[in-house]
Amino acid sequence: MLETTLFYIFSFVAIVSAILVITQRNVVHSAIFLAATLLAVAGIFLTLHAEFLAGVQVIVYVGGILVLFVFVIMLIALNRTEVERQFNRQWTLAAITAAVLVAEFAYVIFRGKETFPLPSATAAAPAIAVTGNSQLVGVSLYTNYLLPFEIASILLLVAIVGAVVLSKKKTAED
């Protein structure tokens, strides 16, 4: 009961702030609402007993990525973005399309809700509490998901190299 209520509160916060992220004209305000969204998602993880994920979500997204976002935002001319004409003119069309998509999703998820093989909450939760959520994540990363875990390191390397290649200063060589 408590968890359901919390879930609805967190989801509400997440969705409302997510909408505000894209409707705010001021980029810094968007960033603040993005922080709210990310924290609310961390809260949802907590209600699902995924404590490790919640912690990592806050560290990586709020503490890392969002701070870098804000860092970059401050380096660009903000007052120009507020007066500049944005080229998202077709918003009626977009709104209609989005509404249709939402209706479609809602219908399918409503029709298919019995499909989700939800385990009875009492059966699964204690087992996780005993072994510890972080250990479970660690064990499955290093055993079953070893290969994707290793490839993910290549993925990160590619991203770093790519960022450096695209942004490094012009040298005398160029």
Add this chain to the structure above:
Amino acid sequence: MNLDSFIDWILLPLIKIGILFGLLSLVIAYLTLLERKIIAFMQVRLGPMRVGPHGLLQPIADGIKLMLKEDIVPSRADKIVFTLAPVITLIPAFIVFAVIPFGPRSIHIPGFTIPGLNVQVAERTTGFFITDLNIGLLYVLAVSSIGILGIILGGWASNSKYPLLGALRSAAQMVSYEVALGFSIMGVLMMAGTLSLVEIVNAQKNAGAWYVFLQPVGFILFFICGVAETNRAPFDLPEAESELVAGFHTEYSGFRFSLFFLAEYAAMIVVSSMAVTLFWGGWLRPFPNIAALGFLGLVPGFLWFALKVLVFLYFYLWFRASWPRYRYDQLMKIGWQVLMPIAIANVIVTAVLVLWLGGSR
């Protein structure tokens, strides 16, 4: 919800939070006095002497001054963000304390019957901490990383040059040092095999040695990065008085300023407490196996904890009195080119040793 779980999950934590909050405010207030006194002594001065004997009432006078001061909001500031920023910084700085274990799980509350209602309350044991999360360490890192946002937003919202520069410096510094900070803790994690702070202290008890002796490099890295994370000298670039006036909080005054101030000192206490918990045995007393020193066991755990924290707070003040500030490029260089490689090497060496020696688990 029955009475027992009400007591366990709501009443007891609330009482503890109340006590902790009161104590913390007091400690922070007197930490400021301590800072002024110690620095004064180091510089052969007397420090505050007028308010109360030896200036002991000075923090209260300061507090009243901050409350009564005019609250100025720059006319072109972003008012909402300007107000929000100190709060964003303060809240994480305080809620981190929820998981810090000040003492062992040893508070005994005998069972009793509430007279008149005839309700039986069971006997229970609780600890000198608000809660013991299984992701305690992660929680500390996560929550304290939110605080950075407040500093950056505060600097931006002031709509003024010096605060913006301070905020930018702060963002870069925090992000850079957070990485090394995370790596420096990994050695402890691998040895203890748990993220729960209470269990980490217990693991040190079982290992028979505080982790500072097993992880000296990790400790030094942790404390350097911790000082940088709290924006204290010699890493106080975000608020460098001599170049940026006061950095991100130049435009803040009165009560809002005091929030930033509180957060900074709370963060200092957090870093000291974490250093004690992770590396210096938390509430454990020194020399547990020397019989002649058995009387040390009479001192309760939380006092040992407080004593150790005090030592680290003293270090903070000592640093401030003795070291000049780093230049920005030096700061970045140290963070990425010195601390990071050492931290990674430390992780690798520790991992190999833990595997090789079969671990302390």
Add this chain to the structure above:
Amino acid sequence: MNIPPVNISSILPAAVLSIVGIAVMVAEPFVDRSKKTLLGWLALAGVMAAMLAIYPMSENRGQWYSNLWIVDDYNIFFHVIFLLIAGITILTSLDFLEREEINHPEFYSLLLFATAGMLMMSGANELIMVFIGLEVLSIATYVLAGFRRTDLKSNESALKYFLLGSFSSAFFLYGVALVFGATGSTNLIEIAEALRSSSLQITLVYLAAALMLIALCFKVAVAPFHIWTPDVYEGAPTPVTGFMSVGPKAAGFAVFIRVFMTAFPQIQDRWISIIWMVAALTMILGNVIAVSQTNIKRMLAYSSIAHAGYIAVAFASGSRRGVSAALFYMLAYALTNLGAFAVVTILSRSEDKLTNISDYAGLAAKRPGLAALLTIFLLSLAGIPGTAGFSGKFFIFRSSVESGLLSLTVIGVITTVVSFYYYLYIVVQMYMREPGEEFSDLRVPASLKIALLIAAIGTLYLGLLPTRVLDWSTTAALTALR
């Protein structure tokens, strides 16, 4: 703790590529500025080593790493295609990078990583693996597209590709999440088993499959998800355009076929009809719009869209023959198109500027060799008998007729005829117009000669003696249809 066996041999080619990719970057500071091309040759050696590594891999058939990775003929076939693509692309870029003064060895590293990502996609037996492989490929390709950093068009290309590519990745992830919600697994075989049990409601799986279909359609650039293609292809450095037009496309189809054939055979009638429509629309749009292009890179972009349509026809037949034809066609198209782009690279000259079709006027008179080669490639793209393109199209249409897709076959044949116009128009320009350009400054270094030779021999071999490769692709297709 139960640690599953680590079998390095089964992932050896990808591992070799990753290690050489890192080695190239590590070696960079030690190599003299004027000799950076050496690192390109190192990368090429890496690709060849990976090619050799296919042999130990093929000795280790079966599922590895907790059933996340599968080594079968299908995977091996794609390994060969991808490594060929990587090799030819490196050969085409060696001179290009020097000429454009962007000789940063990171280019080769990124190319090798992208190829490793493709290898991971073709052997993935699990959706998480597919996604990670896809991201390795995509991120590396975004950067490659923007590699000419000072050029606005290249920036535009990278940015557009990045934004739309991220959207499509998000679609794929939504699909994976829903599949996991509906079946409780991300393993393809387990998903198929879960779908076979009648107790499951299938509606959610429809949505999941649709979302994944959208994402993969974007990656392989078929209509109506093709809008990004011309701009991206036009702005990217020419060798990269060649790579993008074949590499990610083949990898996308590798995943497309594997995921839909293995995991969703139960709902095949539903997705087949969607692919039918996609194929028809793609062939019509791609070929018709290509007619009006004046820039050869944009023209080849639309042509690549059209070719994705033909592969989709083979896929829509949903049979073993169809899959086999698709595999064959991908190999044929890869060789032909890389050859064409190698010629375009030579002709575009410095700044990558001369890419209009009118710039090709009179080429045959001055440089008959190059003109002849480009003619072979264009004829193969059009599907003239004797070339790889013809055999490929023949097998595709045979399989679609066998599966009863008559109207689709008719659309395919008609649009092929339309495509003759724009391919032959270039040939006409080369052979029957007065030269407007001076072609004496063209450089054809050894590396490009090798690339052109491989592509031309491959094109003719697949056109004249297709049976051996076809037999092989049929074996490969068999393993994909479990």
